[in-house]
Amino acid sequence: MKVIVNGKEAGTKETGCALCGGTWGDYYETVEGEKLFFCCNICAKAFINIINEAKKRFNLNKIDYIELRGNFYRGRNIEVKNGENSHKFYIKLSDDGDITEFKEID
Numbered sequence: 001m002k003v004i005v006n007g008k009e010a011g012t013k014e015t016g017c018a019l020c021g022g023t024w025g026d027y028y029e030t031v032e033g034e035k036l037f038f039c040c041n042i043c044a045k046a047f048i049n050i051i052n053e054a055k056k057r058f059n060l061n062k063i064d065y066i067e068l069r070g071n072f073y074r075g076r077n078i079e080v081k082n083g084e085n086s087h088k089f090y091i092k093l094s095d096d097g098d099i100t101e102f103k104e105i106d
């Protein structure tokens with residue numbers, strides 16, 4: 001899965017946390033069969049929630065591209081792709097990494 005956070009590739013220790021782009025911390029989680037780097041377990045939990053919610057809402061069996069733009073306070077604009085299929089949405093997260101707001105964007 002290709003992960004872009006605020007315009008830069010992310011998801012490894014070198015490139016940064018797959019949710020926030022932070023390079024501190026040392027937390028790994030396997031998502032969609034791929035080992036991704038996160039700064040902390042909350043970011044990992046939030047990322048997995050986003051993937052699961054997007055798959056459910058858009059009826060996707062797989063996500064191979066995700067682009068996240070924004071931050072905790074502003075919320076995040078997200079684009080996911082499964083092949084040529086693209087879906088855009090906006091989310092806000094709680095302190096615990098739960099999704100508190102989800103809006104589809106066309």
Ligand SMILES: [Zn+2]
Nearest residue numbers: 017020039043
């Ligand atoms: Zn993070």
